[in-house]
Amino acid sequence: xxxxxxxxxxxxxxxxxxxxxxxxxxxxxxxxxxxxxxxxxxxxxxxxxxxxxxxxxxxxxxxxxxxxxxxxxxxxxxxxxxxxxxxxxxxxxxxxxxxxxxxxxxxxxxxxxxxxxxxxxxxxxxxxxxxxxxxxxxxxxxxxxxxxxxxxxxxxxxxxxxxxxxxxxxxxxxxxxxxxxxxxxxxxxxxxxxxxxxxxxxxxxxxxxxxxxxxxx
Numbered sequence: 001x002x003x004x005x006x007x008x009x010x011x012x013x014x015x016x017x018x019x020x021x022x023x024x025x026x027x028x029x030x031x032x033x034x035x036x037x038x039x040x041x042x043x044x045x046x047x048x049x050x051x052x053x054x055x056x057x058x059x060x061x062x063x064x065x066x067x068x069x070x071x072x073x074x075x076x077x078x079x080x081x082x083x084x085x086x087x088x089x090x091x092x093x094x095x096x097x098x099x100x101x102x103x104x105x106x107x108x109x110x111x112x113x114x115x116x117x118x119x120x121x122x123x124x125x126x127x128x129x130x131x132x133x134x135x136x137x138x139x140x141x142x143x144x145x146x147x148x149x150x151x152x153x154x155x156x157x158x159x160x161x162x163x164x165x166x167x168x169x170x171x172x173x174x175x176x177x178x179x180x181x182x183x184x185x186x187x188x189x190x191x192x193x194x195x196x197x198x199x200x201x202x203x204x205x206x207x208x209x210x211x212x213x214x215x216x217x
Contacts, residue, residue, distance in 0.1 A: 015074035019052040042104035049111020053079030061085040128177040179213035
């Protein structure tokens, strides 16, 4: 089971390395941009697990009320530099510090996977709570259930932990929270994606699934 405090400390310690390693182009970024482009004049968008603020906050801040949430102070410090117009909050995805029915869309990419497995459904429920009826969510998950750790992630000598519920369980969580899945994409690992191989990988070689849901009114 993921130790959230250990994950938070790790992201504080490797904030700048992680920001440098995260892909700025490729399939996962295209998916994020396609989702954001599909939103109809959103007034308020939450990036839950915003990290260093790219690409969601840098894209949305200024054109809408962009809110970034992360439990890592180191990540939020970088997000403040990248997207100074965004409203940044330090907090936990299992208890979003936002009012009911207060946002139009939520993005939770590369963040749910660091939440303890037993709390994944609770996070999706929190997303439903803060969304307005008809609101949209984009989640990314590992395609299969997996939990693990790396004691030397990104060659930093810092450990990282993951709990991935998998696509089937995530679809169940969305449905139980009142969402209808309206779109699905597969993607390679955004920390390893090779632009030269874009579009050439077989489906079985794509480990990540992105699910877009709409909260039923």
